[in-house]
Amino acid sequence: MxxxxxxxxxxxxxxxxxxxxxxxxxxxxxxxIEKRQKDIADGLAKSERGQxxxxxxxxxxxxxxxxxxxxxxxxxxxxxxxxxQIVDEETQRGHTEREKIVAQGQAEIEAERNRAKEELRKxxxxxxxxxxxxxxxxxxxxxxxxxxxxKLVAEL
Amino acid sequence: xxxxxxxxxxIKHHLTNAKMCTADGGIAFNKxxxxxxxxxxxxxxxxxxxxxxxxxxxxxxxxxxxxxxxVPTKTQAFVxxxxxxxxxxxxxxxxxxxxxIAPLSLTIFVWVLLMNLMDLVPVDVxxxxxxxxxxxxxxxxxxxxxxxxxxxxxxxxxxALAIGVFFLIIFYSIKMKGVGGFMKExxxxxxxxxxxxxxxxxxxxxxxxxxxxxxxLRLFGNLYASELIFILIATLGLWQLPxxxxxxxxxxxxxxxxxxxxxxLTIVYLSLASxxx
Numbered sequence: 001m002x003x004x005x006x007x008x009x010x011x012x013x014x015x016x017x018x019x020x021x022x023x024x025x026x027x028x029x030x031x032x033i034e035k036r037q038k039d040i041a042d043g044l045a046k047s048e049r050g051q052x053x054x055x056x057x058x059x060x061x062x063x064x065x066x067x068x069x070x071x072x073x074x075x076x077x078x079x080x081x082x083x084x085q086i087v088d089e090e091t092q093r094g095h096t097e098r099e100k101i102v103a104q105g106q107a108e109i110e111a112e113r114n115r116a117k118e119e120l121r122k123x124x125x126x127x128x129x130x131x132x133x134x135x136x137x138x139x140x141x142x143x144x145x146x147x148x149x150x151k152l153v154a155e156l
Numbered sequence: 157x158x159x160x161x162x163x164x165x166x167i168k169h170h171l172t173n174a175k176m177c178t179a180d181g182g183i184a185f186n187k188x189x190x191x192x193x194x195x196x197x198x199x200x201x202x203x204x205x206x207x208x209x210x211x212x213x214x215x216x217x218x219x220x221x222x223x224x225x226x227v228p229t230k231t232q233a234f235v236x237x238x239x240x241x242x243x244x245x246x247x248x249x250x251x252x253x254x255x256x257i258a259p260l261s262l263t264i265f266v267w268v269l270l271m272n273l274m275d276l277v278p279v280d281v282x283x284x285x286x287x288x289x290x291x292x293x294x295x296x297x298x299x300x301x302x303x304x305x306x307x308x309x310x311x312x313x314x315x316a317l318a319i320g321v322f323f324l325i326i327f328y329s330i331k332m333k334g335v336g337g338f339m340k341e342x343x344x345x346x347x348x349x350x351x352x353x354x355x356x357x358x359x360x361x362x363x364x365x366x367x368x369x370x371x372x373l374r375l376f377g378n379l380y381a382s383e384l385i386f387i388l389i390a391t392l393g394l395w396q397l398p399x400x401x402x403x404x405x406x407x408x409x410x411x412x413x414x415x416x417x418x419x420x421l422t423i424v425y426l427s428l429a430s431x432x433x
Binding site: 002003004005006007008009010011013014015017018020021022024025026028029030031032033035036039 | 173192193194195196197198201202205206209212213216217219220221223224225226228232235236239240243255256258259260262263267310311312313315316317319320
């Protein structure tokens with residue numbers, strides 16, 4: 001076979017190449033690759049975390065919305081109740097007011113009527129007296145018959 | 157070219173390395189080196205392999221210097237693809253931590269692949285260019301200029317790689333198990349009795365030596381054979397056109413596969429060496 005000194009040269013070249021590759025080629029390349037792998041893994045983890053957070057926030061938002069809806073319904077319910085309560089109260093007050101006014105009116109009417117009656121009675125008495133005076137002027141003294149006239153007036 | 161010389165001369169010319177040696181106190185080339193024995197240098201193998209190794213390291217180093225951890229450029233993505241591919245294989249096979257195994261595997265894979273890919277350069281191109289340079293630049297006979305451009309078809313190179321790996325196997329065995337543990341592994345397996353120590357030693361030594369031997373011969377054999385077939389196809393004249401294409405396409409599979417096998421077996425051997433049974 002053709003084995004000769006070339007073998008030694010090749011051995012040295014091989015050793016130098018491997019040494020160079022080990023020192024200057026492999027580490028920076030591997031470092032870059034591993035760094036990028038780490039970056040990508042981190043990015044993926046981050047995005048996953050973000051996704052989870054988003055889901056959580058959505059859930060929270062839904063919950064809050066539901067709560068708000070319930071609250072709104074409650075408030076509306078309360079308002080309605082209050083409104084009907086106010087209406088009731090007002091109606092009640094109206095009623096009392098009316099009754100009061102009506103009662104007052106009636107009392108006034110009654111008083112007026114009593115006054116009118118009194119007036120009328122006085123006037124009728126006077127009129128009767130005048131009439132009687134006129135009748136009796138010719139026959140009797142007014143004063144002597146005044147007890148009869150008063151009896152008449154009382155019967156009115 | 158085949159018109160002036162016979163087919164066997166043509167094939168032999170293509171399969172001969174350019175040699176360099178010292179003879180009579182000066183530097184001599186090729187045929188003058190027939191008697192130089194061991195101290196002969198295959199300049200073409202050395203030049204191509206070292207050139208391709210430097211190309212690989214320069215390219216990867218230039219990417220590594222500019223390596224960004226953000227969005228990579230296409231070049232960086234390509235280099236990272238190769239690095240990641242090698243790293244995956246190392247991590248899945250070699251259990252334990254080592255700063256050496258992965259860069260070693262990367263160097264073996266890419267370097268061997270680049271050297272193998274020289275096989276796809278048409279067989280006459282580089283020898284012809286070298287012949288022309290020799291003829292007009294140095295006034296040599298072009299038939300005396302040799303250029304074997306696929307370094308992995310040179311046993312010296314494949315053995316150099318395998319011996320490098322073999323040293324590492326021994327280094328890792330001793331580092332992980334200690335000298336005693338390594339000796340015990342060589343002598344007390346597979347039969348755990350003192351009487352079997354010689355038998356065990358022979359068996360285990362054969363196992364140990366078979367690893368670099370098979371590594372070197374597998375790569376050399378595959379590449380030498382495929383190069384030889386390329387050369388044979390090239391001697392067929394016009395017929396080489398339909399034949400050359402499928403053979404080259406087939407080697408798009410074979411060449412990376414051989415580089416991958418060399419890398420993978422290196423990792424497996426080193427992981428076996430650093431693990432206790």
